[in-house]
Amino acid sequence: MTTTVEATGLVKAYGRRHALAGLDLAARTGVTGLLGPNGAGKTTLLRILATVLPTDAGHLRLLGHDPHEPTGRRHVRRRLGYLPQDAGFHRGFTAFEAVDYVAVLKEHTRTRARHDEVRRVLDLVGLGDVATTKVRALSGGMRQRLGLAQALLGSPELLVLDEPTVGLDPEQRMRFRDLVSEAGRGRTVILSTHQTEDVAAVCSEVVVVTGGRSVFTGTPAELAQVAAGRVWVDDDKDPRAVAGWRVGAGHYHHVGDPPAGAELVDPTIEDAYLLLLGPRAGAGMGEVA
Amino acid sequence: MDRPGEGVAVAAADEELTDGALLSAVAGGSPGALEELYRRHAGWLSIRLARRCADPAVVDEVLQDTFVAVWTGAGRYRGAGDAGAWMWGIAIRRLVDAFRRQPPTSYPLEAAADLGALESAEDRVLLGVEHGDLAGALHRLSPELRAVVQATVLDGLTTREAARLLGVPAGTVKTRMMRARRALRKELA
Amino acid sequence: MTTTPWHLDETLAGRYAGGTLGAVLTASVEQHLTACASCRALLTPHVDAPRLDAVWADVLERVERPRRSLLERGLSRSGVDDATARLVAAAPSLRGAWVTGTTLVLALALVAAYVATNGVGLYLALAPLMPMAGVALAYGPMSDPAHEMVAATPYSPLRLLALRTAFVVATTLAPAALAGLFLPGSPYLAVVWLLPALALTVGTVALSTRVAPHLAAAALAVAWLTVSLRALAPRRDPLLATSSPVLLVCTVVLVAATAFLYARRRDLAELLRRTA
DSSP: OOOSEEEEEEEEEETTEEEEEEEEEEEOSEEEEEEOOTTSSHHHHHHHHTTSSOOSEEEEEETTBOTTSHHHHHHHHHTEEEEOTTOOOOTTSBHHHHHHHHHHHTTOOOHHHHHHHHHHHHHHTTOGGGTTSBGGGSOHHHHHHHHHHHHHTTOOSEEEEESTTTTOOHHHHHHHHHHHHHHTTTSEEEEEESOHHHHHHHOSEEEEEETTEEEEEEOHHHHHHTTTTOEEEESSOOTTSSEEEEETTTEEEEESSOOTTOEEOOOOHHHHHHHHHOGGGTTTOSOOO | OOOOOOHHHHHHHTTSOOHHHHHHHHHTTOHHHHHHHHHHHHHHHHHHHHTTOSOHHHHHHHHHHHHHHHHHHGGGOTTOSOHHHHHHHHHHHHHHHHHHHSOOSSOHHHHHHGGGGGOOHHHHHHHHHHHTHHHHHHHHSOHHHHHHHIIIIISOOOHHHHHHHHTSOHHHHHHHHHHHHHHHHHHHO | OOSSOOOOOHHHHHHHHHTOSOHHHHHHHHHHHTTOHHHHHHHGGGSOHHHHHHHHHHHHHHHHSOOOOHHHHHHHHTTOOHHHHHHHHTSGGGSHHHHHHHHHHHHHHHHHHHHSTTHHHHHHHHTTHHHHHHHHHHSSTTTOTTHHHHHTSOSOHHHHHHHHHHHHHHHHHHHHHHHHTTOSSOTTHHHHTHHHHHHHHHHHHHHTTTSOHHHHHHHHHHHHHHHHGGGGSTTSOTTGGGSHHHHHHHHHHHHHHHHHHHHTHHHHHHHHHHOO
16 A cells, blocks of 8 residues: 655745645545645645645655656646536536536547546436536536546546535535545545544544644544543633633533643544644634534 | 436336336436336337338437437427327337438338238237227238328328338328228228 | 237237237237337347447437537537547637627727728727637636646646637637728738737737736737727828837737747646646
8 A cells, every 4th residue: 555645845835925834744545634724725735736736845746756747747637536626617518518528638538438437427426317407507516516526537546625525515515425435445535624524424544734734644533632631621611721612501612721620521533623723723713513 | 407416316216107207307307217218118119110110220220319309308298198109109200200311222011011911810819809890801901001001090190201101102192091991991881 | 999908928029029920910019009018018128138228328428418519510520529629619719609709899890990080990909809819718717617627637738728729719810801801901901910919819828827818918908909099099090000110019029929938838838727
């Protein structure tokens, strides 16, 4: 099981702002989740992994190739599937035509075989019945699935998904997670999210990204353990906690350094995530999923 | 268009779906429903077409045209009678179109004419059960007259369409129909 | 008028399928089939399954690609394979609306050339802008809603660019060239506007490596119009846009832009992909 993605010290700057400030990442077969707040650099990282953006500095190997090299880039793109944030399609195309367009660009030259492949991926995401419907007539959830369908063309070895469940209702999100888990068998999937349930449900590995760096790498269980002994409940809100919020019947759930004699509870991924994000996590963290 | 798009759910339930329901689904744009209709009807339509057209390549082409026409025209069905009859109506007209574009080298009628005499006693009994006197009377018509009756009465074609199907002039179709009617009336009187 | 329900058995089905069932019985069977689903099902095994599957595959193809736009049909008629046609058709400047719009603008400008004083000046100012605008709209984030996904595909970006540009230029040059033939005055006018057109188009592509294509096009359009519209002022030469100084500048721009593009040709497509 070789490493599909090897990245060390990735740097990407926009003017004086560093979107990535020396990020390390290693990913292999299975689903790796990138967890982090907006502006943490997840989208920039994913665009780099999808060969859409070059890095300013750092070492990067995708599927054994160097994406800075034009030939290396082509090799990667042939075995890559990418679902960007706000995936757009020509609104006048039908679902079938929209995916067919991408299939042509993925060098599926033989018409018959290409059309069979388009049908295959549409069936895979449950859009087989709306193949002849125009994109503008599809719901948001369906368009998201259409995006996943085009990413799955050609059964790529590396699948890069940027916030694939954003804007979906809980039922759609569940269905999407099933598709992603299925896709993760025998393939490397890297997805970004700011929803901890996505991580818990599908990821075998999770990387917490904030401020352009990765601050944690490990399994979801290991992530939860980061908050071990640092989660407690109290009847009143404790201002010294890193984050605290109301739960159920008038108690407050806290994350941080517990005072002596506090009632500790088992840590979740969410707790660990908030701890890792640091003090800024406290502000504006009223409701959490 | 607000549809669930749940392809899996449809598949499980369509064992129960009637042809009419499937046609509505096709009108709504479901290729899955069209496929189910194909599985149910392509076989017998293909055979029935083969009884009127000796070239299997043409039969395949007409079958294809038929189902594409079903796809585009499913909205027009409106539950009027049996779906199978409606689809046959489309198929036979597509066959007539194919003959207009490319008249066949031979018409199956000539080949079938001889076989009329080989019906067994068993068949005659069956015929009697199904149609009584009429069957016998039809049987005693000459093959050409019978073919015209089948095309116009049973398949519901116009004189011109029947002429195209049988490879004879329209005037001949008209005269033969008159003769068939006279003969049958005489028989059944 | 049957007393017992009558259905096909295996033998009857076989004889009917094989065509050995006399004419009248055949008619009988066929009438029965139009109303009986179970007897119909009896017949399906008598047809060669691969043959039925092959026909279904063809039906599905036609069902899922029902209408090919006028453009795609025209392209395939001229021998372009449908994969390429699909790529080209995705560019907005090839949509019917765009072509109609350009034709309309040119028609109006042509009318102005006959009717208005110095009207020819208007035509010479507008015609070169059409190919440039078409190219600017043919690629880049503004024109391709799927550009992020497209950026991650292996298809040669240069080839895609060249393809779209070639088709766009062809479709915008054609109406303009045709209209040019009707311009009053010397036949030289029908051709001379090509030089500014090329300068503007290649200049747009070159600038698009630094800024978004629509901004590049806008900037160049403004520059061009500032010069060429002066021809509409009274007592000005209506052929100002094609005067020697202007043509000279256009030549310089064209040469410089081409040289620049040639020098950066390896990275060109990637650069153009990334302006956002």
